[in-house]
Amino acid sequence: MVDSRSTDRTAQVARAAGAEVVSQDAMTRGLPRLAGKGDALWAGLAAAEGDVVAFVDADLREFRPHFVTGLLGPLLTDPGVQFVKGFYHRPLVGATSVEPDGGGRVTELMARPLLNLFWPELAGFVQPLAGEYAGRREVLERVPFVTGYGVETAMLIDLLELVGLDALAQVDLGERKHRHQDTAALGRMSAQIMLTAWSRLQRRGWAAPGVAPTALLTQFRRGGSEALPNLDREIVVSDVSVQERPPLAQMRQRLPRRRVAAA
Numbered sequence: 001m002v003d004s005r006s007t008d009r010t011a012q013v014a015r016a017a018g019a020e021v022v023s024q025d026a027m028t029r030g031l032p033r034l035a036g037k038g039d040a041l042w043a044g045l046a047a048a049e050g051d052v053v054a055f056v057d058a059d060l061r062e063f064r065p066h067f068v069t070g071l072l073g074p075l076l077t078d079p080g081v082q083f084v085k086g087f088y089h090r091p092l093v094g095a096t097s098v099e100p101d102g103g104g105r106v107t108e109l110m111a112r113p114l115l116n117l118f119w120p121e122l123a124g125f126v127q128p129l130a131g132e133y134a135g136r137r138e139v140l141e142r143v144p145f146v147t148g149y150g151v152e153t154a155m156l157i158d159l160l161e162l163v164g165l166d167a168l169a170q171v172d173l174g175e176r177k178h179r180h181q182d183t184a185a186l187g188r189m190s191a192q193i194m195l196t197a198w199s200r201l202q203r204r205g206w207a208a209p210g211v212a213p214t215a216l217l218t219q220f221r222r223g224g225s226e227a228l229p230n231l232d233r234e235i236v237v238s239d240v241s242v243q244e245r246p247p248l249a250q251m252r253q254r255l256p257r258r259r260v261a262a263a
């Protein structure tokens with residue numbers, strides 16, 4: 001498990017449950033300090049030792065082993081498959097009700113249209129942002145990892161270009177419930193995904209090189225002590241910039257295979 005700067009007892013609890021815990025910061029010590037999910041996954045890949053590596057979000061409710069074994073199936077049975085994405089029904093679990101397929105809000109409102117418009121080859125992925133996926137290490141180490149929440153979007157686009165659509169697969173994992181973030185958080189997530197897509201459009205020559213969109217997102221929070229009198233809202237400006245960890249294959253000599261977090 002990658003301890004991604006948790007501020008609670010996550011690492012201790014995971015270790016007590018038998019997990020081997022690696023620290024995101026320990027794995028990247030000596031490198032520029034980056035943040036977010038993509039940096040944590042890159043650290044996890046650096047720490048892992050298998051020829052096949054699976055990633056699973058830590059906020060799943062009702063986790064089942066098939067969330068991992070299901071991902072491995074195609075990789076273990078078809079040498080032509082290099083990467084496998086999970087898909088599932090995604091209920092949106094509210095305080096008093098459940099909307100059967102209401103989850104995946106960023107997927108349905110932004111990521112799916114975005115990918116369909118500019119990378120229609122990827123339109124067949126049911127859950128392009130799914131946090132459960134697996135791949136062959138030799139392939140995963142050849143793509144950069146975008147930090148923050150752009151990691152899944154960049155990985156799909158980069159792997160499409162690197163190994164081709166026929167090497168990408170998806171498996172039905174049934175239903176996935178997870179801890180939902182609020183709409184403002186998903187707005188920041190969406191902005192990171194858009195910036196990630198912009199960088200891939202620039203690489204493809206579909207967006208002007210050298211044009212850098214702003215990486216500041218302004219949002220409004222109702223009420224609050226800092227609310228402006230004529231607005232009844234606080235203005236919240238967030239840095240939604242994303243960076244990249246280079247392909248791990250280029251960095252391997254600078255990183256040990258594993259730095260297990262100190263007890």
Ligand SMILES: O=c1ccn([C@@H]2O[C@H](COP(=O)(O)OP(=O)(O)O)[C@@H](O)[C@H]2O)c(=O)[nH]1
Pocket residue numbers: 002004035036037040041056057058059060131178179180181
């Ligand atoms: O800085 C981060 C953010 C996310 N995560 C991992 O990525 C998963 C998905 O992130 P999050 O739950 O924030 O996104 P959501 O599932 O709500 O889209 C988390 O459960 C963590 O396992 C991480 O390791 N470091």
Ligand SMILES: O=C(O)[C@@H](COP(=O)(O)O)O[C@H]1O[C@H](CO)[C@@H](O)[C@H](O)[C@H]1O
Pocket residue numbers: 037057090092102103104105106107108129130131132149150151152153178179180181186189
């Ligand atoms: O798919 C989505 O729209 C978002 C939000 O899901 P919910 O609306 O909270 O079910 O969740 C995913 O997006 C993140 C960014 O790619 C991934 O890192 C998460 O693993 C995934 O849960």
